[in-house]
Structure formats: C-alpha cells, structure tokens
Amino acid sequence: MIEDKNKPKTSLADLGEFGLIEHLTKNFKIKQESTLKGIGDDAAVLDFKDKKAIISTDLLIEGIHFDLSYMPLKHLGYKAVMVNLSDIYAMNATATQVTISIAVSNRFPLEAIEELYEGIYAAAKTYNVDVIGGDTTSSTKGLLISVTAIGQANEEDIVYRNGAKANDLLVVTGDIGAAYLGFQVLEREKQVFQADPNNQPDLDMYTYLIERQLKPEARRDVSGLLKELEVKPTSMIDISDGLSSEIIHLCKQSEVGCNLYEDKIPLDQQVISTCEEFNMDSTTIALSGGEDYELLFTVSQEDFPKIKANPNFTVIGHMTDASEGMNLITRSNEKIALKAQGWNSLESEE
Amino acid sequence: MIEDKNKPKTSLADLGEFGLIEHLTKNFKIKQESTLKGIGDDAAVLDFKDKKAIISTDLLIEGIHFDLSYMPLKHLGYKAVMVNLSDIYAMNATATQVTISIAVSNRFPLEAIEELYEGIYAAAKTYNVDVIGGDTTSSTKGLLISVTAIGQANEEDIVYRNGAKANDLLVVTGDIGAAYLGFQVLEREKQVFQADPNNQPDLDMYTYLIERQLKPEARRDVSGLLKELEVKPTSMIDISDGLSSEIIHLCKQSEVGCNLYEDKIPLDQQVISTCEEFNMDSTTIALSGGEDYELLFTVSQEDFPKIKANPNFTVIGHMTDASEGMNLITRSNEKIALKAQGWNSLESEE
Numbered sequence: 001m002i003e004d005k006n007k008p009k010t011s012l013a014d015l016g017e018f019g020l021i022e023h024l025t026k027n028f029k030i031k032q033e034s035t036l037k038g039i040g041d042d043a044a045v046l047d048f049k050d051k052k053a054i055i056s057t058d059l060l061i062e063g064i065h066f067d068l069s070y071m072p073l074k075h076l077g078y079k080a081v082m083v084n085l086s087d088i089y090a091m092n093a094t095a096t097q098v099t100i101s102i103a104v105s106n107r108f109p110l111e112a113i114e115e116l117y118e119g120i121y122a123a124a125k126t127y128n129v130d131v132i133g134g135d136t137t138s139s140t141k142g143l144l145i146s147v148t149a150i151g152q153a154n155e156e157d158i159v160y161r162n163g164a165k166a167n168d169l170l171v172v173t174g175d176i177g178a179a180y181l182g183f184q185v186l187e188r189e190k191q192v193f194q195a196d197p198n199n200q201p202d203l204d205m206y207t208y209l210i211e212r213q214l215k216p217e218a219r220r221d222v223s224g225l226l227k228e229l230e231v232k233p234t235s236m237i238d239i240s241d242g243l244s245s246e247i248i249h250l251c252k253q254s255e256v257g258c259n260l261y262e263d264k265i266p267l268d269q270q271v272i273s274t275c276e277e278f279n280m281d282s283t284t285i286a287l288s289g290g291e292d293y294e295l296l297f298t299v300s301q302e303d304f305p306k307i308k309a310n311p312n313f314t315v316i317g318h319m320t321d322a323s324e325g326m327n328l329i330t331r332s333n334e335k336i337a338l339k340a341q342g343w344n345s346l347e348s349e350e
Numbered sequence: 351m352i353e354d355k356n357k358p359k360t361s362l363a364d365l366g367e368f369g370l371i372e373h374l375t376k377n378f379k380i381k382q383e384s385t386l387k388g389i390g391d392d393a394a395v396l397d398f399k400d401k402k403a404i405i406s407t408d409l410l411i412e413g414i415h416f417d418l419s420y421m422p423l424k425h426l427g428y429k430a431v432m433v434n435l436s437d438i439y440a441m442n443a444t445a446t447q448v449t450i451s452i453a454v455s456n457r458f459p460l461e462a463i464e465e466l467y468e469g470i471y472a473a474a475k476t477y478n479v480d481v482i483g484g485d486t487t488s489s490t491k492g493l494l495i496s497v498t499a500i501g502q503a504n505e506e507d508i509v510y511r512n513g514a515k516a517n518d519l520l521v522v523t524g525d526i527g528a529a530y531l532g533f534q535v536l537e538r539e540k541q542v543f544q545a546d547p548n549n550q551p552d553l554d555m556y557t558y559l560i561e562r563q564l565k566p567e568a569r570r571d572v573s574g575l576l577k578e579l580e581v582k583p584t585s586m587i588d589i590s591d592g593l594s595s596e597i598i599h600l601c602k603q604s605e606v607g608c609n610l611y612e613d614k615i616p617l618d619q620q621v622i623s624t625c626e627e628f629n630m631d632s633t634t635i636a637l638s639g640g641e642d643y644e645l646l647f648t649v650s651q652e653d654f655p656k657i658k659a660n661p662n663f664t665v666i667g668h669m670t671d672a673s674e675g676m677n678l679i680t681r682s683n684e685k686i687a688l689k690a691q692g693w694n695s696l697e698s699e700e
Contacts, residue, residue, distance in 0.1 A: 018690075036402060040603070041511050042440035042588055043406035043501070052386060053403055056393035057449045057483060057498055063490040064453075090392035099407045101496055103414075133407060139494075140413040146451055146496035148407055151393070161391050238392055253390070340368075 010110035012138070020110070021136050024117045028124065028131045032096045034152060035130045044132035046097065046150065052158065054151035056087035062142035070186045073112055075214045076145070077119025083240065084149035085127055086218040086293045090238035091160075093153035094223065097132045098124065101146040103139035116145075127220055157223075157232070159297065164235040164254035168298040170317040171233075171307065173219050175266040176243055177282060180289025181274050182206065182213030208270045216293045222312070229306045233297035244287035245340040246296050248326055254298075257324040260317040260338065263331050287328070287338070360460035362488070370460070371486050374467045378474065378481045382446045384502060385480045394482035396447065396500065402508065404501035406437035412492035420536045423462055425564045426495070427469025433590065434499035435477055436568040436643045440588035441510075443503035444573065447482045448474065451496040453489035466495075477570055507573075507582070509647065514585040514604035518648040520667040521583075521657065523569050525616040526593055527632060530639025531624050532556065532563030558620045566643045572662070579656045583647035594637035595690040596646050598676055604648075607674040610667035610688065613681050637678070637688070 012020060021039070030038050037045040046053070060066060060080050068076070081098060088095040100120055104113060124131050129149070189201045203210060219238075226233065235254050237246050243265070251258050265286045275282040298319055299307065307313045317329075326338040362370060371389070380388050387395040396403070410416060410430050418426070431448060438445040450470055454463060474481050479499070539551045553560060569588075576583065585604055587596045593615070601608050615636045625632040648669055649657065657663045667679075676688040 036505075037510065042437040042586075043404045043443070043499075045441070045503075045508060046403040046405060047505075048398060048403060053396040053398060054393045055396060055447075055449065055483060055498075055500065057451055057485055057496070059451045059453055059485045059487050059496060061453055061487060061489055064488055087392040091395070093393070097405075099405065099498065101407055101409045103409055103411055103494065133405060135407055135409045137409050137411060138414055139411055141491040144453065144489075144494065146407070146409060148405075148449065148498040149393075150405065153395075155386075155397075158395060160387065236392075 012104065012106065012108065012110055012113070015110065017136055020113070024113065024136070025131065027121060030130050031128060032130045034096050035132055038130055038132040044097070044099070046132070048152050051152040052155050054088050054091050054093040054153055055148065056084055057146065057148040058084050058087070060145045062144065067190070068143070069190055071214060073115040074119035074122070077116040078123045079214070079216055080145045080147050081120055081123035081127070082216050082218045082293060084147040085129065085220065086238040086240065088149050088151035089219050089223060090236050090295055091151070091153065092157050092223050092226070092233065092236060093151040095127060095129050095149055095151040095220070097130045097150040099133040099148045100131055101135040103137050103144045105139050105141055105143070108143065127218070159233045159236040161235050161237050161250055162253040164250055164256050164298040164319050165300070166256050166319050166321050167301055168234050168319045169301060169304060169315050170247070170258055170260065170296070170298055170319060171313050172239070172243070172266065172294055172296050172316050173222055173312050174292070174294040175268045175271070176239065176292050176294060177271045177286040177289050178209045178212035178268050179216060179291035180285055181271055181278070182209035182211070183291070184278060185209055185274065186213060206270060206274060208268055209274060213291065216291065218293055219295050222295050225310065225312060229310065231299055231303045231306050233299055236295060236297035239292045239294045239296050240290060242288040242290040243296070244338050248338060248340050250296065250298065251319070251322070251326050254319070255322050257320040257322050258317055258326050259320060259329050260327065261329050264314060264316040266314040266316070362454065362456065362458065362460055362463070365460060367486055370463070374463065374486070375481065377471060380480050381478060382480045384446050385482055388480055388482040394447070394449070396482070398502050401502040402505050404438050404441050404443040404503055405498065406434055407496065407498040408434050408437070410495045412494065417540070418493070419540055421564060423465040424469035424472070427466040428473045429564070429566055430495045430497050431470055431473035431477070431479070432566050432568045432643060434497040435479065435570065436588040436590065438499050438501035439569050439573060440586050440645055441501070441503065442507050442573050442576070442583065442586060443501040445477060445479050445499055445501040445570070447480045447500040449483040449498045450481055451485040453487050453494045455489050455491055455493070458493065477568070509583045509586040511585050511587050511600055512603040514600055514606050514648040514669050515650070516606050516669050516671050517651055518584050518669045519651060519654060519665050520597070520608055520610065520646070520648055520669060521663050522589070522593070522616065522644055522646050522666050523572055523662050524642070524644040525618045525621070526589065526642050526644065527621045527636040527639050528559045528562035528618050529566060529641035530635055531621055531628070532559035532561070533641070534628060535559055535624065536563065556620060556624060558618055559624060563641065566641065568643055569645050572645050575660065575662060579660065581649055581653045581656050583649050586645060586647035589642045589644045589646050590640060592638040592640040593646070594688050597688060598690050600646065600648065601669070601672070601676050604669070605672050607670040607672050608667055608676050609670060609679050610677065611679045614664060614666040616664040
C-alpha cells in the first residue's frame with residue numbers, strides 16, 4: 001500500500017516529531033483503571049494497587065523480523081503488539097498497557113505510518129490495552145518497532161518458567177508450525193512475483209498458514225480458561241522460537257528433563273498438506289519453526305482430568321528427572337535428544 | 351575502540367542470541383526491593399506496593415542520535431540510560447529499573463557490545479537501577495538502543511507538566527547549552543581529523559562541553575533536594591530538546607504564558623568563550639541546543655525564599671496569563687516570542 005501512487009503523500013518532516021506523535025496518538029483512549037497518565041508527559045503513571053507489575057519488551061526490525069513486500073503495515077502494527085502481549089500472557093498475567101517506539105526512514109510517508117498505527121490501534125482495542133507512551137524518530141534505514149508491554153497479576157497467580165516437576169504433564173495450546181509455513185509460502189510467492197509480476201498467486205490452500213504468519217493472535221484467553229478449570233500451571237512460556245527451544249528453556253530453568261511425543265504434537269491439516277507439498281518434515285517445522293505465539297505449560301498429573309477434554313489444550317509429553325535428558329519420542333518409538341534450532345536472528349549480514 | 355586490531359574479535363553469530371544475552375547480563379545484580387523477577391523469564395515482575403509506577407521509553411539510533419566516530423561505546427551505553435532516567439526524574443520520581451534492547455549489525459564484534467554494556471552497567475550501578483530485561487537482535491545497518499525506564503513515586507509527590515499557574519517562578523537546574531557546544535566541538539574535530547589523521551586535537555579548553563555531550567548525568571538529586579527544602583514544584587519537565595521547546599510544552603499543557611529573562615539563563619564560562627570562538631549566540635544555543643538533561647520546573651512565588659540560595663537552581667523567569675504569550679525578555683528589554691527550535695530528528699535523509 002505504500003506504493004499506491006494515487007494516495008496523497010505527506011512528508012514526515014513537514015509534521016515534525018511532536019506533530020507526528022500527536023497525530024498518531026490522538027485516537028488512543030485510556031480504558032484501564034491502572035493508567036493514571038498516558039501519553040503527554042515525560043513518563044506515564046500507572047497504579048497497580050496490590051497487584052504485581054509485569055514488563056516485557058521486544059524489537060522488530062525490517063529485513064530481520066519482517067519483509068514489507070508481503071507484510072502489510074497494518075498487520076505489522078498488529079503483530080508487533082501481539083508478540084509482546086504473548087510474553088505477558090505467558091506469565092499468566094493480564095496485559096494492560098503498551099509503549100510503542102518507532103524509527104522510520106524518510107522512504108515512509110505519513111500515510112504509511114498511519115497504516116502501521118491502525119494495526120497497533122486495532123490490537124490495543126481488541127486486547128483491551130492502553131497505549132501509554134513511546135518515541136518516534138527517524139532511522140537511516142528502514143522501519144523498526146520497539147514495544148514494551150505491561151501487565152498485572154496477583155502474586156499467587158504468576159507462573160514462571162522454573163516450576164516444572166518430574167512427572168508433570170507438558171501441554172501446548174492451539175497448534176504448531178503454521179506461522180513458519182506461512183512464511184515459506186509468502187517467500188515462495190515473492191520469488192514467483194519477482195520473476196513474473198503478472199502472475200496472480202492462488203493462496204486459498206494456505207489461508208490459515210498465512211493468517212498465522214501475518215496476523216497472529218496472542219493467547220489472552222488461556223489465563224481465564226485455566227482459572228475456570230481451577231488449574232494453575234507449574235511453569236509456562238510462550239512459543240516464539242519453536243517448540244524445541246522453548247521446551248529446553250522450561251527444562252533447564254526447572255532443572256528437569258522431558259519426553260515429548262512426536263505423535264502428540266498438534267498440527268493443522270494445512271500444515272500437514274503443505275509440508276508434503278514443500279517436502280518438509282512437519283515435526284521439524286513444529287520443533288524449530290517458531291512464531292506460533294501459543295503457550296507451553298506444565299501441570300501436575302492430578303490436573304489431567306480437568307484439562308483433557310478442553311479443545312484448546314493438547315498434552316504432548318511429560319517431564320522427567322533431569323538425568324533422563326530432554327527427548328523426542330518418535331512415532332517409531334525412538335528416543336532422540338531435543339536440540340534448540342529456533343531461528344537465530346543474529347546471523348544476518350549487513 | 352572497535353577498530354583496535356590487537357583485541358580478540360568474537361563474532362556475535364558464534365554466541366547466538368541466548369548466549370549473548372546471558373553473557374552480557376550475567377553481571378547485573380538485582381538490588382531494588384521492587385524487583386521480584388528480573389532477566390530470565392518471559393517478562394519481569396515488579397512490586398510497587400502502594401507507590402505508583404512511572405514508565406518512559408526512548409530510542410537511540412546510530413547516525414541520528416549518535417556518531418560512533420567520536421562517541422565511545424561505553425559512553426553511549428551510559429548516556430542511553432541517562433536519557434531515560436532523566437524522564438523519570440522529571441516526574442519527581444525515583445528510577446528503579448530499566449529494560450535494554452539493542453540491535454547490532456555484524457560489523458560489531460562481541461567486544462564492542464561488551465563495551466556498550468560496561469557503560470550500561472556503570473550507569474545502572476551509579477544510579478541504583480536494576481536491568482530487568484530487554485531484547486537483543488541483529489540490525490541490517492548500524493546500532494540502535496531502545497531503553498524503557500521504570501520508576502516509582504508516592505502519588506502526592508508526582509509532578510506533571512500541566513500544573514504551572516500564572517505568577518509561578520520558572521526555575522532551571524544546572525547550566526544550559528554545554529551539551530550542544532560539545533557536539534559542535536566534536537564535529538569540528540572530526541572534520542579536522544578526516545582532513546589530516548595525524549593532527550592531534552587539543553581539547554583542554556572544551557572538557558566541560560565534551561563531558562556534557564559524551565557523559566551526561568541525569569538529575570537524580572533534584573527530587574531529594576526539593577524534598578529537603580519542602581518545595582513541591584507545580585510543574586516539571588526535562589530539558590532534552592532545548593530550553594525554548596520545553597518551556598513551550600510547560601506553558602501549553604498548563605495553559606499559561608511566560609516571560610523568560612535572557613540575562614538569567616545560566617551559562618558555563620566554557621559555553622560563553624566557545625560561543626565567542628564559534629561566533630554563535632549563546633542565548634540561541636541555550637534556547638535551542640538541547641541534550642542538557644537538566645530539569646525545568648515551576649514553583650509558587652512563596653517558595654522563592656526556600657530555593658533562592660541553592661546553587662543548583664536558577665530562577666529564569668515567571669509564568670503569566672496565557673493571553674500574554676510565551677516571551678523572551680532580552681538584555682535590551684525587548685520582548686520576543688519564544689519559538690520551538692529543538693533538534694528535529696525527523697529530518698534526516700535515508
């Protein structure tokens with residue numbers, strides 16, 4: 001959309017930094033009771049009363065974390081918020097506020113930044129979080145977004161990574177691997193388009209995969225679902241770097257091992273069919289793909305009856321003594337050591 | 351220092367993202383009682399008890415906000431923390447935590463990032479704030495640092511920008527204009543060095559200016575000083591964009607006007623002599639230079655006896671009815687409308 005020649009283009013320099021911030025944030029309404037002061041002073045002021053404050057932050061950089069040739073700016077804004085809220089939900093907390101900082105090169109007209117903020121606004125509205133501050137500046141190259149998400153929780157409800165015990169069940173929400181395959185589909189279409197710009201792609205077969213890549217939803221619902229079921233996880237983490245890497249984090253911090261069962265990993269039908277088409281192994285994609293923004297948690301065995309019928313949750317393994325290591329039990333009943341093969345975002349070239 | 355060929359160079363890709371974070375943050379100790387959980391989970395957990403939480407965030411980008419040809423990385427790390435703490439102090443609050451996110455291109459070896467973190471560590475230690483999280487990723491170009499600062503305050507102590515009343519006194523801490531002149535001196539030396547690399551600059555005359563540019567200190571002390579004097583400002587802001595721009599913010603948000611007296615603006619002797627040398631007007635530098643990280647505040651007239659003898663504070667004017675406008679009263683007693691001419695960081699080119 002930033003290439004649409006018919007739209008008016010407004011230079012960011014004409015507005016200036018303060019004008020831009022005012023223009024972009026004038027529609028943000030404060031809804032959270034804990035927000036005493038949002039945008040407009042040196043800092044925001046929040047009141048968590050007897051609750052604890054939960055803080056997480058992430059950077060998204062053009063050319064590293066997203067490609068604007070197939071990522072609409074509105075989706076990018078939405079996703080930047082989701083990535084951060086997911087970390088708050090992974091603490092079993094409620095997300096309440098975000099700060100949004102962006103750096104843009106002068107390649108972007110105001111209308112492009114407005115699209116980005118439409119996505120941010122949509123995410124904030126849907127997930128009921130206040131945008132309470134940020135910074136807006138220019139970059140020498142491309143677009144970058146830095147989000148800090150803030151949440152709150154009662155101390156007794158907070159779930160850390162380090163509480164898993166041997167024999168606890170390992171549970172994942174939703175299904176895994178679709179976001180990475182969505183990325184693969186979009187990358188392929190980009191190559192096709194570059195070779196022949198008149199080629200119109202038919203992406204109907206991949207709608208779920210593409211949606212998971214371009215418009216992920218954070219699992220805001222899980223904390224409430226677990227509360228209703230009267231289950232408190234013993235440990236929890238969000239799946240942003242691939243199932244394998246996140247299981248290893250839980251195991252190391254909890255000082256336990258685990259057995260993950262290949263045949264239990266929840267895969268969407270589009271993941272299975274697209275893996276066949278791309279000649280990829282669906283287990284490898286689930287283990288190492290990343291960006292699913294589902295939650296991974298452990299529960300005591302005695303909670304199994306409470307969660308087993310819930311379609312949001314799949315038991316994919318169990319924790320063991322640390323001495324047994326971290327293993328994948330394959331469909332053919334072989335035991336293979338889990339490896340962290342999440343995307344390593346530090347390997348790109350300048 | 352990143353050009354020193356004798357030092358070992360370690361590629362960031364060899365460490366990986368998690369290895370890098372662990373390596374850089376292993377020396378950070380948690381000291382604040384309000385930090386329940388720092389680095390190492392999906393999010394940090396903080397407990398402000400009956401105090402309010404104060405949150406501010408800033409982005410610093412290579413080529414826009416700093417130039418590594420004369421900004422040592424250790425100083426940059428220190429300054430990135432100062433810029434953010436200054437916003438917390440401007441709320442009359444205590445800074446307690448920071449999150450640090452960095453993006454680096456593969457031009458930087460591990461040793462360079464270690465230097466940056468040495469500066470961050472020094473700032474955190476000196477100012478007694480905990481580093482509780484962040485993100486580390488690669489960039490396609492240069493270095494960028496995103497800091498979120500967190501503080502706490504009793505609700506009755508918080509000072510906003512919007513409380514100034516007509517007849518309140520306008521007060522500034524420290525002196526103004528030195529940071530911008532330090533930048534001018536360093537820019538000139540860079541040109542000289544590029545023309546003749548054997549030319550050794552003599553910067554003894556500019557030590558204060560250069561220190562204010564390369565190693566600014568945030569005014570952590572002001573909140574305590576005011577408490578001791580039993581003065582609560584009616585409004586407060588930090589001076590990062592130049593005195594003029596910040597006075598205009600205070601006036602607009604408080605719906606008042608002001609008279610600023612040119613002959614009252616506190617200038618260091620090096621500012622005066624260097625302005626003469628550079629043929630610059632010292633008042634213009636003070637009004638529009640920026641980056642001083644001093645605090646600007648207003649107090650009721652009846653508090654004048656309490657602050658008049660304090661060497662940290664200078665009364666530079668007074669607030670008026672909004673109808674009188676925002677004015678500079680010159681040495682020759684002329685009244686000139688104040689303009690916001692702070693650095694506009696949105697004007698750079700890609």
